[in-house]
Every structure is written in structure tokens, then in C-alpha cells.
Amino acid sequence: MVLILGVSAGAxxxxxxxxxxxxxxxxxxxxxxxxxxxxxxxAESVLTAIHRMRTAAAARDEYISxxxxxxxxxxxxxxxxxxxxxxxxVIVDEPLAQLRYLRYSGLLPATDSVLLYDPGRSGLTITxxxxxxxxxxxxxxxxxxxxxxxxxxxxxxxxxxxxxTDAHASREHRESLSRKxxxxxxxxxxxxxxxxxxxxxxxxxEAGLRHSASFARLLIEExxxxxxxxxxxxxxxRNPSLRTDLxxxxxxxxxxxxxxxxxxxxxxxxxxARPSARLRMPCRGASVGVPPPRGHRKLLAAVAVTATLGGTxxxxxxxxxxxxxxxxxxxxxxxxxFIDGAPHWKPN
Numbered sequence: 001m002v003l004i005l006g007v008s009a010g011a012x013x014x015x016x017x018x019x020x021x022x023x024x025x026x027x028x029x030x031x032x033x034x035x036x037x038x039x040x041x042x043a044e045s046v047l048t049a050i051h052r053m054r055t056a057a058a059a060r061d062e063y064i065s066x067x068x069x070x071x072x073x074x075x076x077x078x079x080x081x082x083x084x085x086x087x088x089x090v091i092v093d094e095p096l097a098q099l100r101y102l103r104y105s106g107l108l109p110a111t112d113s114v115l116l117y118d119p120g121r122s123g124l125t126i127t128x129x130x131x132x133x134x135x136x137x138x139x140x141x142x143x144x145x146x147x148x149x150x151x152x153x154x155x156x157x158x159x160x161x162x163x164x165t166d167a168h169a170s171r172e173h174r175e176s177l178s179r180k181x182x183x184x185x186x187x188x189x190x191x192x193x194x195x196x197x198x199x200x201x202x203x204x205x206e207a208g209l210r211h212s213a214s215f216a217r218l219l220i221e222e223x224x225x226x227x228x229x230x231x232x233x234x235x236x237x238r239n240p241s242l243r244t245d246l247x248x249x250x251x252x253x254x255x256x257x258x259x260x261x262x263x264x265x266x267x268x269x270x271x272x273a274r275p276s277a278r279l280r281m282p283c284r285g286a287s288v289g290v291p292p293p294r295g296h297r298k299l300l301a302a303v304a305v306t307a308t309l310g311g312t313x314x315x316x317x318x319x320x321x322x323x324x325x326x327x328x329x330x331x332x333x334x335x336x337x338f339i340d341g342a343p344h345w346k347p348n
Contacts, residue, residue, distance in 0.1 A: 006268035011122030021273035068272035097267025111228025
């Protein structure tokens with residue numbers, strides 16, 4: 001059987017899976033998550049993931065016939081191309097890959113359009129997509145609503161309870177609450193502990209979810225087309241409370257894959273396996289970056305300020321070194337130098 005490597009690029013790093021071209025919905029042959037290192041770039045994570053997966057496949061005497069990488073926008077794609085130099089992979093539009101996999105897996109409803117809701121680490125992206133023509137009707141993005149922002153709010157909440165945590169620990173607590181109703185957070189220095197519940201996390205996310213619902217309603221108004229479902233993507237949507245609240249706020253049927261963070265990579269496999277497949281998704285409507293409704297701008301400002309304050313509190317309480325700084329999203333890194341088949345990076 002033909003083996004295809006699908007990779008999804010995100011602000012938090014890269015996810016890659018190796019699977020048979022006709023079985024993207026099945027447990028993969030191999031998979032990897034390469035987090036974005038402090039001071040590193042998305043492109044670095046993508047190329048590292050590709051190298052590690054190809055090395056592991058070669059050690060098993062497996063041949064990868066093609067590799068596809070999903071990107072959110074052209075600036076992200078350009079940064080990855082620049083870092084790779086001569087790329088031996090194809091780049092595909094992320095929404096197109098998501099739609100293809102949802103249709104293949106039978107999750108895509110028989111409807112003219114859907115809303116793709118993706119709360120990523122660096123920001124929320126909502127795309128109103130035409131399912132039949134595979135075009136973008138409208139889209140918007142908010143950096144005020146992000147996984148990093150929610151993590152900062154969670155660390156601030158813990159700090160008020162006397163427990164200091166770093167960014168990695170707060171993210172683990174948030175992800176744990178997707179599987180458990182209660183987690184215990186501990187201060188590594190003092191040993192102090194406090195309990196966090198799903199209700200605590202829901203309260204922190206409430207304003208952001210309400211604002212995202214206003215985004216979704218605005219996109220529907222802009223296009224004049226009622227979507228048939230709300231598709232939840234990305235690891236943040238593993239939280240059942242978030243799914244329940246969004247279903248109530250946006251009032252659309254929910255489409256949810258059990259592994260929402262791998263939908264893009266699985267779709268990349270499908271597109272790469274078909275040489276004649278269209279890899280770009282045209283936009284015919286409102287452009288990305290639509291402003292929120294006038295009545296909700298104060299709420300957006302409040303959410304952004306709260307997230308910023310959370311980050312400030314963490315900066316004062318965390319033991320993270322001041323030099324550990326991530327570059328702005330989309331920043332192109334130095335071109336990778338390959339030694340013995342592995343990418344090596346110059347300091348930024």
C-alpha cells in the first residue's frame with residue numbers, strides 16, 4: 001500500500017502522521033507532535049517533524065511516496081518554503097484539507113455550507129466554507145481569543161490561590177480538564193496545592209466563547225447563507241464543556257472528530273494521495289479579518305485586556321528565563337542546513 005505523510009502547521013508546532021493513502025481515518029502507522037521551541041519558528045517544527053518521521057520510516061524499511069503540509073495562510077506557507085529551500089513536499093490550504101477529511105470520514109453533513117471553528121494556540125479562526133464548491137465564503141480571525149490567552153488566565157487564577165505554575169504546566173492542566181472533571185495543581189517550589197474543576201475553566205472561557213459566537217453570527221450575516229453545522233477543530237475543542245457551551249451559544253449542530261487536532265493532517269494525506277487534487281481553496285466573499293459587531297467591541301477589548309493581565313501576572317510569577325521568547329507568528333526562520341539528512345538551524 002502507498003504510505004503518505006500528512007503534516008499540519010500551527011503556532012504551537014507541528015503534528016504529523018504516516019498512514020496508508022486509503023486509510024487516513026484508521027490508526028496511523030506512526031505519528032509525532034513537535035512543539036514549537038522557545039525562540040523557534042513554525043517552519044522549524046514542521047521540517048523537524050518531517051525529518052523524524054522519514055527517519056523512523058526508513059529504519060522500518062518503509063517508503064513514503066509523498067508528503068503534504070497544511071498551512072493556515074500564504075504567509076505561513078511562504079515561511080515554510082523559505083526555511084526548506086528546495087522542498088520535496090506540497091503545501092495545501094488547511095480548510096480544504098479539513099473539508100476533504102470530514103467528507104471522507106462521513107462526518108460532513110449533507111449541507112451547502114459549514115462553519116469551521118478552530119481555537120488555536122495563537123488565535124481563533126472561524127471560516128464559513130461552501131462544502132460543494134469547496135470555497136471560502138467568509139472568514140475571520142481573533143488573536144484575543146487563543147489557547148495561550150486561556151493558559152495565561154488559568155495561571156492567573158492559580159496565582160490568586162497561591163500556586164505558581166509555568167506555561168507548560170498550565171497547558172497540561174487545561175488539557176487534563178478535557179479528560180477529567182477535577183485536577184490538582186501544585187506549586188513546584190512551595191508544595192502548595194489547589195483544585196481546579198471544569199466549571200472553573202468554563203468560567204474563564206465564558207467571555208471569549210460569547211465573543212466567538214458573535215463572530216460566527218456576523219459571518220453568517222455577511223454571507224446570507226445559513227450553515228448546516230459547526231465543525232470544531234483543534235485540541236482545545238476536546239473539552240466537553242466548551243462543546244456544550246458553543247452548541248448553546250451558536251445554535252448549530254456540532255460536528256466533532258475524536259482527534260480534532262489531527263483532522264488537518266489526515267486531510268493532507270487525502271490531497272497528497274491524489275496527484276490531480278486541487279490544493280488551494282479560493283475565497284469568494286468577505287475577507288479574513290472582519291471586524292466584530294459594534295455592540296461587541298467592548299467585550300473584545302475586555303477579553304484582550306484580561307488575557308494580557310493574565311500574561312503579566314505569569315511573567316512576574318514564573319521562573320521562565322526572560323530570554324525564552326517566541327517570534328511573531330509567520331516570521332520566516334533562517335534556511336535550514338541539512339547535515340546527515342537532519343535540519344540544523346542558525347540562532348535567531
